[in-house]
Amino acid sequence: MRAKKILMKEVKFTCKANPVDLNEIGKMSIEECKRRLAELSKGLSHPARVEIVRMLEDKPPEERCVCGDIVNALPLAQSSVSQHLKVLKETGWLQGEIDGPCVCYCTVEGIMEYYMTLIKKSLQGE
């Protein structure tokens, strides 16, 4: 149903994620850590969102932008995928950057390590 058209414009993949700062966790209070962990965990708490993060984390840096390809890869309506992307942005997993008619999404650089550090500090640290 969805006609695949190739964009005439040469897309510039400018999706450079602001990296997270791991040292920041050391300065966070335990309460803040737990709040943040719950938030990031909510991002991963739906299979479709796990799949999205995987798609983006999987890609080599030069082809990180998938825009509407994410919609095609998932068995969901475009509006539903858009909502999941919004949740992932809000919880801090993704960054989106408008690039012409499409939007370039990528994971926040280092977010996986950030998440795992947060788990360790929140669940057993201090």
Add this chain to the structure above:
Amino acid sequence: MRAKKILMKEVKFTCKANPVDLNEIGKMSIEECKRRLAELSKGLSHPARVEIVRMLEDKPPEERCVCGDIVNALPLAQSSVSQHLKVLKETGWLQGEIDGPCVCYCTVEGIMEYYMTLIKKSLQGE
């Protein structure tokens, strides 16, 4: 409001968690991994549940059972805490074992490492 009474009975801390098998992840399909990751993430997606897992993970093995102490530690009604404990059991973070009038909760042994392995495989592995 809540009268603290000491149990007359000498409580046996028999809460020995069946450890998770890390090798099992290697045999799981990617789809199964993502499903499982979403499930475990849902467990951590609420600050109260993060706090509960922390409380239990924190404890040395000989005092792992906190039963109603969890209720006292959280600013929630007993029934609400019980519901959170149920979610944590269902998503695979905790085990509960009935021990007389109270219930002995502990984290599933090795669940944190299991979770982190799952993250790696689900988000970047294969």
Add this chain to the structure above:
DNA sequence: ATCGTTTATCGTAGATATACGATAATAAAG
């Protein structure tokens, strides 16, 4: 058997999540 303690479950109300189609907004192409 009865009482008190502990925990789970029920019923319920309000909030949030999930999914969809329809529509609006943005920008490239013609």
Add this chain to the structure above:
DNA sequence: CTTTATTATCGTATATCTACGATAAACGAT
């Protein structure tokens, strides 16, 4: 300026989550 492609947002329906008080169930103590 109009059309087309892409994405976000709106409106809506249904489901799940979260919290609480009330009640039930289990068990030790008396």
